[in-house]
Structure formats: C-alpha cells, structure tokens
C-alpha cells in the first residue's frame with residue numbers, strides 16, 4: 001500500500017503526518033513502530049493521523065515510536081493546524097481540533113498565506129492524583145513527591161495535561177544521563193499508565209530550560225504538553241508566576257507558556273520538512 005506522508009516538526013519534535021481525510025490507515029500502531037525508525041524507516045518521534053471530525057474542524061490521533069497512542073501532543077497539534085490550513089482543508093485562523101483529551105482551540109499566526117506559529121488553549125492542568133494518574137495514599141495535589149530511582153531520591157511534581165507528566169528540578173539538566181534514568185521513571189509503579197518526565201533548570205522567573213524523556217518515544221527535542229506541565233510545576237514550586245509568559249528553552253527550540261486561573265496557553269512554531277510516499281503493508 002502506498003501511503004502519502006508529510007514530515008513536520010514543532011521545535012524538533014518530529015512526526016510523520018498522514019492525511020486521513022484522503023487515506024485510511026488500518027493498523028496505526030504497527031505503522032508507527034515501522035516507519036518512525038530512524039534507520040529502517042522515514043524516522044520520527046511517531047506518527048500523527050489527521051482525520052475528519054464530527055465535532056471539530058479536524059481530529060488528531062498520535063502514536064509514539066513504540067506504537068502506543070498518546071492522548072494529547074502539544075507540538076503535533078500546532079503541526080495539524082498548519083497542515084489543514086496550508087493545504088486548504090480548513091482555511092480558518094481559529095481552529096478547533098478534537099483529541100483524545102478533548103477539544104482544543106487554536107489561534108493561527110499567518111505569514112504570507114502560511115501558518116508560522118500558533119497559540120493553543122491546552123486546557124486546565126490536572127493535579128488530582130487519581131486523574132493524572134499516580135498511585136499515592138494521599139489523594140490531594142502532590143508537589144515534590146519523593147521517588148527513588150537507582151538509589152537516588154528525586155522530588156517529582158506530577159501534572160496531567162491530558163497525558164501524564166512528572167517534573168523534576170535540577171541544577172544542571174545537561175549532565176543527566178536520560179537514556180539510563182528516563183525509562184526507570186517511565187515504568188515506575190507510581191505511574192500506572194507510564195509518564196513523560198521533564199527535567200527543568202530554572203534560569204530566572206521568566207525563562208526555564210527543559211529536557212524530556214517521553215513515554216513511548218524516549219528523549220525528544222521538545223514536548224509541548226511537557227513544557228506546559230513544567231511551567232505549572234514551576235509555579236507550584238514558587239519559581240515562576242501565573243499570568244506571565246514563561247519561555248521554555250528546549251533542545252530543539254523555544255515555547256512560550258502562560259498558566260492562568262482557567263487554562264494553560266502554549267505558543268510555538270510548526271514547520272513542514274518534506275513530503276513523500278512510503279510503500280507499507282502489514
């Protein structure tokens with residue numbers, strides 16, 4: 001089966017996008033495992049299906065490299081908005097996109113007829129343990145909960161942005177051995193559905209640095225939901241302020257996050273890299 005695809009990225013968090021307004025994908029889990037491979041496939045952090053929706057302008061489904069489906073992806077949703085706008089599927093500057101964690105509203109920033117960046121209303125941060133989910137005795141919000149990984153006890157702040165995150169503050173995130181510690185957080189029994197783990201270094205009240213180990217995909221160059229979770233955790237820890245633009249410097253670029261009383265806003269770029277056709281069947 002020949003599948004047309006578009007390779008896109010948001011701050012280096014790259015996915016293979018498939019237009020499901022025109023193509024039907026029967027086995028996205030297996031497709032993601034095969035074509036995300038950087039040596040034997042197209043290469044990417046996973047795949048994203050752009051589908052028709054009964055309740056919104058489009059529906060997004062995203063699959064990690066290991067084939068697991070993510071409920072939300074901040075970098076992918078900006079790319080989905082760019083795809084439908086630039087390809088004249090939905091030529092609107094305010095879009096609604098359906099995800100497994102609900103409808104998201106997106107304001108597109110257009111230059112010369114193409115979307116360059118977007119602001120997404122990511123919805124409220126979820127802090128109740130049962131809804132993240134995390135396994136802890138006390139069902140109230142947890143800030144700096146102790147978690148032991150390889151004889152070292154870290155303080156983790158769990159936050160859901162529609163998918164589970166754990167945020168850890170560190171003096172130097174560039175010294176951390178993520179390929180070793182990342183999987184230990186991801187599969188820790190505290191997180192029954194796994195976790196995306198963000199490692200944060202505070203530069204000042206408006207700028208933070210971040211590395212991420214993503215559930216299902218490993219270390220990626222950026223994570224949109226992770227940047228939102230990181231800012232929420234930074235506010236809860238007293239490092240940053242609500243209602244302020246916080247610049248999150250990721251390995252692959254920068255996102256601007258604003259945590260308000262009602263929601264979390266994420267602003268960032270979306271880039272098309274190339275298009276192609278892949279012959280795949282399973």
Ligand SMILES: N[C@@H](CCC[C@H](N)C(=O)O)C(=O)O
Pocket residue numbers: 013064069070071072073074075076163164196214215216217220222223224225226
């Ligand atoms: N890269 C993403 C998040 C992708 C999903 C995540 N790995 C999960 O399984 O929850 C982002 O930009 O938010």
